[in-house]
Amino acid sequence: LVPAEADPSRGIELVGVRHAYGERTVLDGIDLRLTEHRVGVIGSNGSGKSTFARLLNGLVVPTAGRVLVDGLDTRDAVREVRRRVGFVFQDPDAQIVHPTVAEDVAYGLENQQVAPAERAERVAEILDRYGLAGHADHPAHLLSGGQKQLLAIAGVLVMRPARVVFDEPTTLLDLVNARRIARVIAELPQAVVAVSHDLDLLDDFDRVLVMDAGRVVEDGPAEQSVRAYRKLMADR
Numbered sequence: 001l002v003p004a005e006a007d008p009s010r011g012i013e014l015v016g017v018r019h020a021y022g023e024r025t026v027l028d029g030i031d032l033r034l035t036e037h038r039v040g041v042i043g044s045n046g047s048g049k050s051t052f053a054r055l056l057n058g059l060v061v062p063t064a065g066r067v068l069v070d071g072l073d074t075r076d077a078v079r080e081v082r083r084r085v086g087f088v089f090q091d092p093d094a095q096i097v098h099p100t101v102a103e104d105v106a107y108g109l110e111n112q113q114v115a116p117a118e119r120a121e122r123v124a125e126i127l128d129r130y131g132l133a134g135h136a137d138h139p140a141h142l143l144s145g146g147q148k149q150l151l152a153i154a155g156v157l158v159m160r161p162a163r164v165v166f167d168e169p170t171t172l173l174d175l176v177n178a179r180r181i182a183r184v185i186a187e188l189p190q191a192v193v194a195v196s197h198d199l200d201l202l203d204d205f206d207r208v209l210v211m212d213a214g215r216v217v218e219d220g221p222a223e224q225s226v227r228a229y230r231k232l233m234a235d236r
């Protein structure tokens with residue numbers, strides 16, 4: 001059941017967010033509202049990008065401040081938030097948990113208690129869309145790296161989230177597969193937030209955030225942010 005206060009026009013809001021792991025503050029002073037179709041996040045290793053991404057679907061709850069998805073606080077409404085915001089990890093092996101390709105994709109739908117007939121239909125449709133139909137009964141671990149990333153994406157999309165967060169979706173892939181995944185992401189009807197070092201992936205993004213030492217130091221169109229990021233790195 002959708003809580004009465006859910007309002008998709010609000011997007012994802014981060015209000016006075018700070019996050020610490022133990023004593024160590026890794027995000028500080030984050031105030032943002034994300035409503036664009038495509039938002040990218042770049043920054044050096046350890047700048048807080050992955051923690052930022054995890055805040056957006058409640059995988060991480062901020063130490064201070066609030067994260068709201070369509071007005072729902074990730075602290076109180078984590079189940080509803082996760083239905084609205086899918087998350088694709090950098091390493092598909094972290095996301096693939098079931099013995100066969102089809103079972104792996106069906107898992108989230110079982111959790112949502114989608115009836116078996118509809119489940120089978122949605123799984124078949126999504127495997128077909130990502131060129132995995134011929135592998136439905138194969139062990140997932142035998143897929144190539146690119147196919148595994150497609151499987152991880154299929155497993156999220158089959159749940160029909162309104163938005164998808166990607167954490168370095170192409171980092172572990174070769175160039176051909178990285179391009180293929182970039183194309184898949186570009187064609188998604190869903191709103192996307194993508195953390196990436198692969199600047200090609202973010203080329204057409206509406207908005208790109210540059211993170212440094214736990215803060216957002218630039219926030220603008222892709223070209224402007226990439227330029228600022230290059231300058232930041234050159235000045236080091």
Ligand code: ADP
Pocket residue numbers: 021026043044045046047048049050051052
């Ligand atoms: P990025 O994605 O930009 O590399 P992260 O958000 O992964 O940044 O990490 C930011 C900082 O937080 C790093 O110094 C990292 O070591 C630390 N960190 C990340 N996850 C954890 C964790 N689960 N426990 C403790 N420290 C963490």
